[in-house]
Amino acid sequence: MAILVANKVTKRFGGLVAVREVDLEVKDNGIQSIIGPNGAGKTTFFNCITGFYNPEEGDIFLEGRPITGLSTDRVTKRGISRTYQNIRLFKNMTVVENILVGMHPHLRSGIIGGILRNRKTRDEEAAALEESLQLLRFMGLGGSGDLFAKNLPYGAQRRLEIARSLASKPKLLLLDEPTAGMNPSETQETMLLIRRLRDELGITILLIEHQMRVVMGISELITVLDYGAKIAEGLPAEIQRNATVIEAYLGRGSAEAIAPSSKPIQPTETAPTA
Amino acid sequence: MTTETSSIWKKAFSNGLIAGALCLLVILVGLVEAFGDTDVISGMVTLGDIILLIPVIMLTYTSLRGSIEFPKLTMLGISSVIGLISGVIITLLILLGQVVDLRPMFVNASPTLFNMLMRGVPLPLGALVPPLTCILAALLTLGIYLIPSRLRSAVIQGALWVVVLGTLRDQVLIIDILKISPIAFVLKRIVFATSGLRPFGALLVFVIATGLVYYLGGRKKGPAVIKSPKVVKRNRIILIAILAVIVLSLPYVLGIFYSEILNTTGLFIMMGLGLNIVVGFAGLLDLGYVAFYAIGAYTVGVLTSSGLGLFHLTFWQALPIALLVAWLAGIILGLPVLRMRGDYLAIVTLGFGEIVRLLVLSDWLKSFLGGTQGIQSIPPPILGPIKLDTLQNLYYLILIGIGIVAFIAWRLKDSHLGRSWMAVREDEDVAQAMGINLVLTKLLAFSTGALFAGLAGTLGAAKLTSVYPHSMTFIVSINVLVLIIIGGMGSIPGVFVGALVLVGLPGLLSEFQEYRFWFYGLALVGMMLFRPEGLWPEARRKLELHEAEEIIEPPINDATSAVQ
Numbered sequence: 001m002a003i004l005v006a007n008k009v010t011k012r013f014g015g016l017v018a019v020r021e022v023d024l025e026v027k028d029n030g031i032q033s034i035i036g037p038n039g040a041g042k043t044t045f046f047n048c049i050t051g052f053y054n055p056e057e058g059d060i061f062l063e064g065r066p067i068t069g070l071s072t073d074r075v076t077k078r079g080i081s082r083t084y085q086n087i088r089l090f091k092n093m094t095v096v097e098n099i100l101v102g103m104h105p106h107l108r109s110g111i112i113g114g115i116l117r118n119r120k121t122r123d124e125e126a127a128a129l130e131e132s133l134q135l136l137r138f139m140g141l142g143g144s145g146d147l148f149a150k151n152l153p154y155g156a157q158r159r160l161e162i163a164r165s166l167a168s169k170p171k172l173l174l175l176d177e178p179t180a181g182m183n184p185s186e187t188q189e190t191m192l193l194i195r196r197l198r199d200e201l202g203i204t205i206l207l208i209e210h211q212m213r214v215v216m217g218i219s220e221l222i223t224v225l226d227y228g229a230k231i232a233e234g235l236p237a238e239i240q241r242n243a244t245v246i247e248a249y250l251g252r253g254s255a256e257a258i259a260p261s262s263k264p265i266q267p268t269e270t271a272p273t274a
Numbered sequence: 275m276t277t278e279t280s281s282i283w284k285k286a287f288s289n290g291l292i293a294g295a296l297c298l299l300v301i302l303v304g305l306v307e308a309f310g311d312t313d314v315i316s317g318m319v320t321l322g323d324i325i326l327l328i329p330v331i332m333l334t335y336t337s338l339r340g341s342i343e344f345p346k347l348t349m350l351g352i353s354s355v356i357g358l359i360s361g362v363i364i365t366l367l368i369l370l371g372q373v374v375d376l377r378p379m380f381v382n383a384s385p386t387l388f389n390m391l392m393r394g395v396p397l398p399l400g401a402l403v404p405p406l407t408c409i410l411a412a413l414l415t416l417g418i419y420l421i422p423s424r425l426r427s428a429v430i431q432g433a434l435w436v437v438v439l440g441t442l443r444d445q446v447l448i449i450d451i452l453k454i455s456p457i458a459f460v461l462k463r464i465v466f467a468t469s470g471l472r473p474f475g476a477l478l479v480f481v482i483a484t485g486l487v488y489y490l491g492g493r494k495k496g497p498a499v500i501k502s503p504k505v506v507k508r509n510r511i512i513l514i515a516i517l518a519v520i521v522l523s524l525p526y527v528l529g530i531f532y533s534e535i536l537n538t539t540g541l542f543i544m545m546g547l548g549l550n551i552v553v554g555f556a557g558l559l560d561l562g563y564v565a566f567y568a569i570g571a572y573t574v575g576v577l578t579s580s581g582l583g584l585f586h587l588t589f590w591q592a593l594p595i596a597l598l599v600a601w602l603a604g605i606i607l608g609l610p611v612l613r614m615r616g617d618y619l620a621i622v623t624l625g626f627g628e629i630v631r632l633l634v635l636s637d638w639l640k641s642f643l644g645g646t647q648g649i650q651s652i653p654p655p656i657l658g659p660i661k662l663d664t665l666q667n668l669y670y671l672i673l674i675g676i677g678i679v680a681f682i683a684w685r686l687k688d689s690h691l692g693r694s695w696m697a698v699r700e701d702e703d704v705a706q707a708m709g710i711n712l713v714l715t716k717l718l719a720f721s722t723g724a725l726f727a728g729l730a731g732t733l734g735a736a737k738l739t740s741v742y743p744h745s746m747t748f749i750v751s752i753n754v755l756v757l758i759i760i761g762g763m764g765s766i767p768g769v770f771v772g773a774l775v776l777v778g779l780p781g782l783l784s785e786f787q788e789y790r791f792w793f794y795g796l797a798l799v800g801m802m803l804f805r806p807e808g809l810w811p812e813a814r815r816k817l818e819l820h821e822a823e824e825i826i827e828p829p830i831n832d833a834t835s836a837v838q
Contacts, residue, residue: 094816101693101696114686115686117685146816146818
């Protein structure tokens with residue numbers, strides 16, 4: 001059963017085709033990855049899913065219902081949440097407030113309730129606060145709730161961003177390079193965390209990632225994009241031996257040079273791109 | 275060592291030049307002359323003198339602060355150099371003025387001004403006066419700098435009190451409560467002259483103020499006594515009660531002159547609170563905010579004015595209609611405009627403000643809105659048997675308005691909606707990705723702001739019993755924006771502070787009115803350099819700590835252990 005289905009999604013910027021007829025199925029309760037060299041259209045594809053961009057062609061379905069062309073806020077309310085490649089927290093708000101904003105889709109009180117601060121509003125706020133603090137503890141951010149988000153260390157900011165996206169209780173979580181800029185031990189922790197999100201909270205996860213150790217380590221299915229088009233899809237072991245993929249990463253001729261040794265390749269962020 | 279010494283003198287020299295340049299600026303824009311007749315100490319020091327010497331004092335002080343380890347003789351040298359150079363620059367200006375007529379370029383550079391700068395001494399000898407005064411000021415600064423810190427701050431504050439009281443002599447004496455006979459006698463015979471303070475009065479004020487500040491500054495030094503929450507709560511209640519009594523008695527204690535200033539300040543506070551929601555909370559730069567004030571004022575005018583004779587509603591009947599119209603105007607303008615961002619939004623709102631002003635000015639709508647003449651004879655609001663037509667009565671009406679508006683702003687700030695506004699301010703795209711409906715959220719901010727300005731407009735119309743298109747200019751919008759920036763973006767107490775500083779204070783001195791925008795510019799630049807967060811910055815609520823009081827087990831601080 002697929003929670004997300006993308007059908008021949010195409011996004012153009014003028015003459016440039018950033019995403020070309022990409023098909024994707026994300027299985028319910030799975031962890032899947034999208035990889036590809038820089039500029040392959042991975043983030044653009046994310047933006048199409050979340051409604052930040054409106055794709056020119058193709059359809060996207062969440063749990064069988066079309067979400068193509070819906071605005072970002074409505075897509076979020078349907079149950080998709082995301083993080084950003086370059087951390088985008090509300091820097092001048094506190095950590096708890098960041099989470100509370102993330103809870104927006106579940107809060108009902110409006111302007112009148114806010115002014116009168118009636119019983120219903122107070123109860124809702126108290127419950128939301130309790131839930132946020134729980135979430136912070138789950139993410140290992142307990143005790144730093146009243147700090148400004150901008151004052152958190154880098155790794156904690158990454159985790160806060162994930163925490164904020166969890167606050168909307170998504171069915172599908174899109175992580176855009178969750179381990180970018182992390183050291184090996186932080187990366188290890190993040191991998192464990194991503195598994196916990198799936199196992200304990202039952203959230204389906206789709207991630208963009210450059211660190212092959214992460215991708216190969218936790219993905220159940222990998223989709224490879226190059227120049228906006230899907231060039232391969234399969235299990236980690238298959239992708240590692242796929243000649244087209246190696247070519248896309250290392251350039252023509254590399255596949256023959258590397259494949260015979262049958263050693264898994266580990267291109268990093270600094271790998272030369274095609 | 276020698277390079278270090280030479281750099282010290284180089285710095286002193288350049289600071290002297292800067293001080294001199296600032297003195298020239300202050301002289302040539304006419305500040306010195308404008309305040310040359312305002313005595314601070316009768317017959318001795320005018321406000322013009324003090325304004326002239328402020329650059330010298332400030333630059334001497336900053337130079338000395340950088341040279342904390344220098345021997346006293348070096349400090350003496352530095353001060354003298356700065357004083358001498360700035361004084362010589364002023365003298366050069368005077369001499370230049372004798373040779374060339376500067377007035378075609380600098381209107382204020384008149385013989386009267388030069389005479390004033392030389393303190394009435396005729397020329398050959400008078401050329402020495404500015405350097406001597408400047409050196410004296412610099413040395414005085416050095417003297418103050420060398421006093422131990424507790425006494426120093428007391429002395430500085432004492433001197434400030436002398437300047438403030440001397441300048442505001444007339445304004446102090448018309449305070450109603452000070453007209454009671456024994457106080458008035460003391461003030462008029464001992465403290466104040468016919469203009470400014472008497473020399474003895476100045477000394478008295480200086481000694482009392484310095485002594486008080488010194489004494490109070492000493493008391494705080496004791497070990498902090500931890501008070502129980504009950505005591506803290508009781509103290510807070512007492513403080514609020516005292517504050518309430520003061521605020522409520524202000525118009526009768528201070529008199530009519532001050533009531534007028536308070537009322538104007540009050541209207542600006544109200545508008546500030548509204549614009550603070552739009553700009554401070556939601557981050558939507560609105561440069562045509564006065565339009566909503568105009569809409570509120572004009573709606574009341576049209577509906578109640580007997581001069582116009584269209585409708586004959588009472589103020590109270592017109593009030594809800596005016597508020598509704600202002601609110602709707604906010605929504606109608608907001609709907610198409612709020613899809614724009616940043617600069618574009620600012621330009622469009624600016625245009626909207628101008629459109630409203632031109633509409634009320636136009637001949638086309640003259641029969642409805644009065645054209646250039648505006649709308650006269652708006653009846654004052656009547657509350658039971660009381661006709662709210664005096665400034666003192668209106669004060670309470672405005673106070674209630676501020677109370678309501680401030681309460682709403684305060685509640686919204688910490689609400690679900692307030693958080694959404696701030697998220698939009700921080701990052702619009704991400705806010706939307708959090709499920710926030712941008713159009714609705716922005717529209718709520720915009721229309722709430724419009725509503726508050728509309729309320730200020732209705733009260734403004736009641737206060738003046740008339741509405742003029744000329745009071746709805748762009749500069750009012752800027753005025754409100756500046757007071758928010760000075761007070762602290764997004765901060766509610768900041769709005770009060772900003773309005774008191776930028777509207778209340780200049781209202782006290784009529785001479786200031788002419789230089790108001792000069793000071794606005796100065797204040798803005800100064801704030802951006804030294805205190806960009808504003809005088810009373812926005813504070814975020816502590817949510818987790820508050821919660822932690824109720825949690826029995828101490829929260830495990832795993833954040834620090836997990837990182838690195």
